[in-house]
Amino acid sequence: MSDAPLNAVTLSRMTDDEIREMFERIRWPDGVACPHCGTVGESTKLKPREGAKTSARPGTWKCKVKGCRKQFRVEVGTIFHSSHISLRQWLIAIHAMCASKKSISALQLQRELGLKSYGSAWHLAHRIRLAMRQEPLLGMLAGHIEADEGYIGGKPRYGKPSRGRSRTTATKKIPVAVLVQRDGEARALAMRKITAKGVRRFIEANVDRSASTLYTDESKLYNIAGRSFAGGHEAVNHSIHEYARPGGIHSNTAENFIGLFKRAVNGAWHHISEQHAQRFLDEATFRWGTRKLSDGERTVLALRATEGKRLMYSDSRRA
Secondary structure, three states: OOOOOOOHHHHHHOOHHHHHHHHHHHHOOOOOEOOOOOOEOOEEEOOOOOOOOOOOOOOOEEEOOOOOOOEEOOOOOEOOOOOOOOHHHHHHHHHHHHHOOOOOOHHHHHHHHOOOOHHHHHHHHHHHHHHHOOOOOOOOEEEEEEEEEEEEOOOOEEOOOOOOOOOOEEOOOEEEEEEEEOOOOEEEEEOOOOOHHHHHHHHHHHEEEEEEEEEEOOOHHHHHHHOOOOOOEEEOOHHHOOOOEOOOEOOHHHHHHHHHHHHHHHHHHOOOOOOOHHHHHHHHHHHHHOOOOOHHHHHHHHHHOOEOOOOOHHHHHHO
């Protein structure tokens, strides 16, 4: 079973012990590491004893290092820590979110996993998105970089006309700035307002400008930021229906990312709040950056990223 490709069929056929052992191999490829003291290779697996009043749960390890000697399971120190949801349900959910090009809703996860409440599925999905988040400065984008901005949300809502005035337009669309490295990764940031200063800071934090060329549309937001790129700043003018020029000058890749994200909102999530928009963007950028991998390989990467990340329900509500 360990040599079989990781997909929905193999996950459904594996026993709970096989799923736990698979996650142990993924999390600890160099040997079991104690999450309490960090020592590698100094832990033993406890075996259940028949007839004992208290017996170790399956998959329990004990550190042999003097001064530690604590028991732990593979879930400790990950997004699965202290979760009443089984590891099988977690892995099925992660695979579903990694394999669905336009993601999957919390309601559908609740139905497919047999969870009792929508809140459990909602929190589960947000913890998976936390694992998918790319850490700051983990790797700077370089090469041909496309930048674009968009507004995510529903159609404008019109308020009642006030005295002597026409109807007012109210919208809750979320401004989003996007950077895409051609044939590479993407970065996306939910902003309160799109400004040239905010966009420049976003670019400086994510792009190695000494080894990059910037491609945008005709927006003036990128004029100052583009001056610092060693390869220069090229722009196409959409207002005159110019979408590409010879030499690979276009911003179509960044626009494709925004379009795909909007279709995920419309087709799966239906609505995202400004409060949690960044987590949805983190999920989308993770799938985009791993789009050339298989669904199983993408799932394994997500599982490896679960370590050292915790998200309590109360914290996710306030985030």
